Amino acid sequence: MRIALVTSAALPALDPDDRPLIPAFAALGARAEPVRWDDPAAVWSDFAAVLLRSPWDYFHRLDEFLVWCERTAAAVPLFNPPALARWNLDKRYLLDLARQGAPVVPTALCEAGTRTDLAALAAERGWREVILKPAVSADSWETLHVTPERYPEGQAHLDRLLASRAMLVQPFLPAVESHGERCLVFLDGEYAHTIRKNPLTRGGRWAGLPEGIPVTPEPAERRAAEAILDLAVPERPLYARVDLVRGADGAPLLLELELIEPTLFLAPHPGAANRLAAALLRRAGLAG
DSSP, X not given: OEEEEEEOTTOTTOOGGGTTHHHHHHTTTOEEEXXXXXXXXXXXXXXXXXXXXXXXXXXXXXXXXXXXXXXXXXXXXXXXXXHHHHHHSSTTHHHHXXXXXXXXXXXXXXXXXXXXXXXXXXXXXXXXXXXXXXXXXXXXXXXXXXXXXXXXXXXXXXXXXXXXXXXXXXXXXXXXXXXXEEEEEEETTEEEEEEEEOEEEETTEXXXXXXXXXXXXXXXXXXXXXXXXXXXXXXXXXXXXXXXXEOTTSOEEEEEEEOSSOOOOOTTSTTHXXXXXXXXXXXXXXXX
């Protein structure tokens, strides 16, 4: 029984965090192997199931990736399924969740082909420092932290990207640096573990540390993550990651809900890969 662990050309041997899945599946009698989502030689129907892991270049070829998801899911169980991917890949979902009452980091949407006066928007919202990010992206691509003295640079960055894609503008929350981002991971619909991810600013560009520190979430963080997940996907998927930050009042706010290809921080948590592998086989109807 073969299981495809979907990756990208940049990570042909998988992200290191996902490599524990190979022995985890082997222990259950399955052979897991990394396969590029765009590998023309791949025959997806030869696999018993397909697990999205690190296809982190998908947003550069979005339409092609979505077609691939639909075609693959028609031939073999794909986790998570295409409908979730289609909804979750565009960060407009944050606005959807905010309208439903979820505690979300304040977010302004700037549509492609429009022009937004960044300084005026920030002043209107009462934001001193802002974060600019594409509505569709991964791995902090083209994300910029703009301080007041750098607004001309931020405006140029926004103008350049708005020519071809929608952008989000959010306030910079100082607690991201002091408290860190909390990534709550759910496996098989149940809470599994939490990582504190400490962002770095490099020349104003925003990037998370590749590793995080395992922590115990505060009760308010756990409650918020559970409620957000229930609101977004009442039938909980095989895996999910709820990324929270503290707002100005200390309450947890949703930064991102990751349902497509999040790092799940399997490596620092013994047993997590085994739990995910067993759940996939069961959900795909492959458990012995």
